[in-house]
Amino acid sequence: MKSKRIFTSFAMEDKMLRDFLIGQRNNNHSSIDFTDMSVKQPWDSSWKTNCRSRIKGCDGMIIIFTRNTKNADGQLWEIKCALDEGIPVLAIWGYSSDKGISRPIELRNTVIKDWTWDNISNWVMGL
Structure with missing residues (x-):
């Protein structure tokens, strides 16, 4: 299977969760492959332009x-x-303890799924 380009979006305070996600992907038992295209450090004032370009080049966003x-x-x-x-x-x-917290307007129409490898891999394979 061709590697998918996935942009991982996370709050900087949750960087370790992004690292866990990448660790899951690197697990030898993983049947999928994706390239993490997330922003790992803040860009200069043109970061939105750079970020939009990176997002547009991806197959999906987690x-x-x-x-x-x-x-x-x-x-x-x-x-x-x-x-x-x-x-x-x-x-x-x-975090499962966050279930039920209010959503920002950007996510009002988005289903939020449990963090399971089945949910992630099925979604990536469907891209």
Whole structure:
């Protein structure tokens, strides 16, 4: 299977969750492969232009949703950008304890799924 280009959107406070997701992907038992295209460090003032270009070049976006998301301006912009560009998104709960927290407007129409490898791999394979 050809590797999919996936943009991982997360609040900077949740960077370790992104690292866990990449670790899951690298697990020898994983049947899927994707290239993480997330922004690993802030860009200069033109970061939105660079970020939009990166998102547009992806097959999909995985959104790690936590209670930090509502205050993560960069993550919220990334989500809006993906939706504006018609990029498929998969939103997953970063922590099961966050289920039921209020969603930002950017995610009001998005189903947020449990973080399971089946949910992630089935979505990626369907891209």
